[in-house]
Amino acid sequence: MLNDILNILKDSKADAWDVTDELINRFEFYFIKHSLDQYRCVDTEHINVTVYKKSPDGKYLGSATEEIDPTASIEETKDKVETLLSRASLVKNPLYSLRKPVDVKPSEYDADPSKISRDFIETLNNINETETLDINCYEIFASSIEKRHLTSEGIDTIEKYPVSFLEVVTNARDDEREIELYRSYDSGTCDKSLLKKDIEKTLAYGRDRLLTEPTPDLGKVSLMLSTADALQVWNYFADRINAGMVYQKASDWKQGEAYASDISGDKVTLSSKKFLPNSSKNSTFDDEGALIRDETLIFDGVVKKLWGNQKFSSYLGLDDTFILSNYEVAPGSSSEADLRAGKYLEVVEFSDFQVDSITGDIFGEIRLGYLHDGSSVKIVSGGSVSGSMRDCAKSMHFSSDMTQYNNARVPSVVVLDNVTLTGAE
Incomplete structure (x- = not known):
């Protein structure tokens, strides 16, 4: 046939x-x-x-x-x-x-x-x-x-x-x-x-879901993500350097420029990986036949290269691009234990957690969270979190400990500051 x-x-x-x-x-x-x-x-x-x-x-x-x-x-x-x-x-x-x-x-x-x-x-x-x-x-x-x-x-x-x-x-x-x-x-x-x-x-x-109490209405909090939902954050960075997003002006990130000004937190370094253990995306070529390579795309907060398909890459005058398959985010400056020592809300179950790659908007309804006040932990459910990655990208912190979710190897924990918590009380 x-x-x-x-x-x-x-x-x-x-x-x-x-x-x-x-x-x-x-x-x-x-x-x-x-x-x-x-x-x-x-x-x-x-x-x-x-x-x-x-x-x-x-x-x-x-x-x-x-x-x-x-x-x-x-x-x-x-x-x-x-x-x-x-x-x-x-x-x-x-x-x-x-x-x-x-x-x-x-x-x-x-x-x-x-x-x-x-x-x-x-x-x-x-x-x-x-x-x-x-x-x-x-x-x-x-x-x-x-x-x-x-x-x-x-x-x-x-x-x-x-x-x-x-x-x-x-x-x-x-x-x-x-x-x-x-x-x-x-x-x-x-x-x-x-x-x-x-x-x-x-x-x-x-x-723990059997032991929850309503989430209090606290206004601004630090949001810790320690499950696969954190991929929404890292996919935001990967998507913003897609040639298609840049060409269609859905992303304003540019090669040679930082993704945000006045970065006070950890700076992201993101690299393409041809191979990651146990990934379903291990391949020599992308879907168009381009050679996939190990390559640094964002280094220390600065966009180095875009990735993307041939059509949009050619419109931007880019050579040697390919469609991203596996990627790795470099470790942060703090251990997971250090990040867990402060005051924060760790949400491990959402009804749906989203980070919009175009607007940067963050939203998720809480099904299970752990509210840490520095000395005790309250198990909570209900309410929601919201914010913007455009702001959070400047002050976010992530762990030196790493974990892998299929085709992405990323820090085990990421903390986003000044996220709005709307309680269920």
Whole structure:
């Protein structure tokens, strides 16, 4: 089928084309508590085709993308390609060149879904549970993906890598109530120690949810983030240096300039990483065929390089860019223990925590928090936090201790000052 699609594209009126063919071998396991309810092995193929069409005057280049079923007939495929060409001709993007092939051999990554599944199951079976704190159910999806990428520009690469997804529901109960907490984990392979630690923390959070009192209305507080919600903060920095955001003026950050003036807190250093242990984003090439590299993008608060796709990078006159996959934020100046010594609100459960990459607005409704006053801790729930990363970026502090969430290795704890706490009392 792939050869048929390539022949149809070559014979079409497309000015350029891009094809990605993914073969996915996935193991799925469904557990109720620790009893296997069902399992299955799934093999699927996904073929995505992009066609490019220039305007009659050659000033514009449009594109359109669609998945083509590997069981489609020749006539069905021809019709889809013609439809894509029609759609692409309506798009008026200023002309840009496409990625060219690079002579680099792809890296090889361990992608055995049976081994990955076994690691997840062994870890879940090793969680410390009690009569009142336990795992309700969990589902494991461990995949080996073989991706072939071909383009009219001569790119022809094959990469194989793991992608996994785990869902876990925990329960905590007393004589009157029961609290259910949900967790999901994206990864490549299984980080046993990190997963065990996080699920056992979640069990403890469920226990504490049974003991909460209404969050007081305190006005301005220091907000500590110590869970995966902190990624919203770090993604803000990564997004602001996206060439697409800069070109479309959704970000005003510029190369060679600091992301904020009068920075009094820790200054961010953010780097692209080709490889991080257990990441689902380990790859030699990005989705367009550009070579992914270890590279410092923000150093000590100053933007050094932008990342992004070929279209927006070319509009900004940037060479050697690529689409960010893994990233790492350098450690902060204080240990986690030192940051935990002051007065702050640590929120570990939100209904939804958001940091808007365009406006910088911060918002989250509190489901479980720990209010530290320097000598005692109050377990709270309800109310919300709000603020702006444009302000918080100037005074934020983060730990020298590090942790990893799939494709991001970041400080374990980040503290944002002068965040508004609206209480539930």
